[in-house]
Amino acid sequence: MEQAVQVFGSILILVPFALAQWGRISAHSRPYLLLNLCGSAILAVLAGLTSQWGFLLLEGVWAVVSANSLIAALRGRTPRATH
Template sequence: MSQAVQIIGSLLVLSAFVLSQRGVLKQDSLPYIVLNLVGSGALAVEAALGAQWGFLLLEGVWAIVSAFGLVTLLRARALAARSR
């Protein structure tokens, strides 16, 4: 199961990156942020369970940054909706 979670998490993060590089997703779009958050979050949990501290640092920070990006995006959307 651990390998499957790692592969799926990696594919989510990599797909966001590839789609961004191809101009399909913007880096401040909801799908891009969610792909990064879910993928890096899953990888961070796997790293913590496996006591892989360097990998946990990388993916944990990636997940935290993605979570802040999601909160920022959702707040901006809520503010825009209120001002209509």
């Protein structure tokens, strides 16, 4: 079951990433940021539960950055850098 949740969390990050690389979605869009936040939060929780500290650091920071960017987008702010 844990593996299925990990795959699900990974898919939530990888699908919008691939779509952004192919020019189908903006990396600053709300759906992109929301999916990244959800996927990275899932993976961060699993990493914490299994004491995978490096992975927890990676996914925890990813979740925090995604959350901050999503909040900014919801408030109508644009990102500082577009490249």
